[in-house]
Amino acid sequence: MDRIARFVGVSRASVSRILRREGLNRLAALEPVEPPRRYEHEHPGDLLHLDIKKLARFRHPGHRRTGVRAKDSIGVGYEYVHVAIDDRSRIAFSEIHPAERARDAIAHLEAAVRYYATLGITIRRVLTDNGPCYHARAFSQACRRLGIRHRRTRPYTPRTNGKAERFIQTALREWAYAFTYATSKERKNHLPRWIHDYNWHRPHGSLNQQPPISILGLPEDNLVRLHT
Incomplete structure (x- = not known):
């Protein structure tokens, strides 16, 4: 967050507020979404x-x-x-x-x-x-x-x-x-x-x-x- 604040020239508090508003204040939010693992069992009753x-x-x-x-x-x-x-x-x-x-x-x-x-x-x-x-x-x-x-x-x-x-x-x-x-x-x-x-x-x-x-x-x- 400090690097972002220095790069864009605003305060750390402003960066934090903007990221929180956009739902990007956690590192997990920046990770790519895991694609769904689609599967289907072969026979009825298997699952x-x-x-x-x-x-x-x-x-x-x-x-x-x-x-x-x-x-x-x-x-x-x-x-x-x-x-x-x-x-x-x-x-x-x-x-x-x-x-x-x-x-x-x-x-x-x-x-x-x-x-x-x-x-x-x-x-x-x-x-x-x-x-x-x-x-x-x-x-x-x-x-x-x-x-x-x-x-x-x-x-x-x-x-x-x-x-x-x-x-x-x-x-x-x-x-x-x-x-x-x-x-x-x-x-x-x-x-x-x-x-x-x-x-x-x-x-x-x-x-x-x-x-x-x-x-x-x-x-x-x-x-x-x-x-x-």
């Missing part, structure tokens, strides 16, 4: 990404829709959207639980394993962040009981679990905030319908504009049986 998104519950539409904060549902708490997305096929499974405790994460994992099994997918690995529910011994035991290897992202590198993060953003845009729900219960009831549309009908950019279910190559009889 399942798990994550959780907290959403506020409400008794009536809030300020996001009405523009009036005074009408927000104060004190009704939160609910937690537990999401799973298969690394290869992008087939998703999601449930809403009352919390993000280990038992909620385990219940979601067990339900996800059952769901993917109906599609002929065996889950072999899961990838999570370093949240407390995923660090719990009970969650590790559940993974071993299900024959699943548990991997966690490196600390401070959320992009490692980027497929789950992107799915959450899509869900917020196309489900959670896409409609004016009368209550959070109505929003919750709409989630399975949206998940079905995401898996079976919605074109996916990374899948050549085909829906995730197309990756499985299911015969017509199975498509009819499963498409409910």
Whole structure:
């Protein structure tokens, strides 16, 4: 910073103020951004990404829709959207639980394993962040009981679990905030319908504009049986 101040002929304080304003006051800000490491496992079930998104519950539409904060549902708490997305096929499974405790994460994992099994997918690995529910011994035991290897992202590198993060953003845009729900219960009831549309009908950019279910190559009889 002293060299910059001498070179441009201003005080060190002025240099510091300008760099802070531009977000360049840390050396890390001057380092080139590490390019994303894109990867994709070969088979469905090789890796399942798990994550959780907290959403506020409400008794009536809030300020996001009405523009009036005074009408927000104060004190009704939160609910937690537990999401799973298969690394290869992008087939998703999601449930809403009352919390993000280990038992909620385990219940979601067990339900996800059952769901993917109906599609002929065996889950072999899961990838999570370093949240407390995923660090719990009970969650590790559940993974071993299900024959699943548990991997966690490196600390401070959320992009490692980027497929789950992107799915959450899509869900917020196309489900959670896409409609004016009368209550959070109505929003919750709409989630399975949206998940079905995401898996079976919605074109996916990374899948050549085909829906995730197309990756499985299911015969017509199975498509009819499963498409409910």
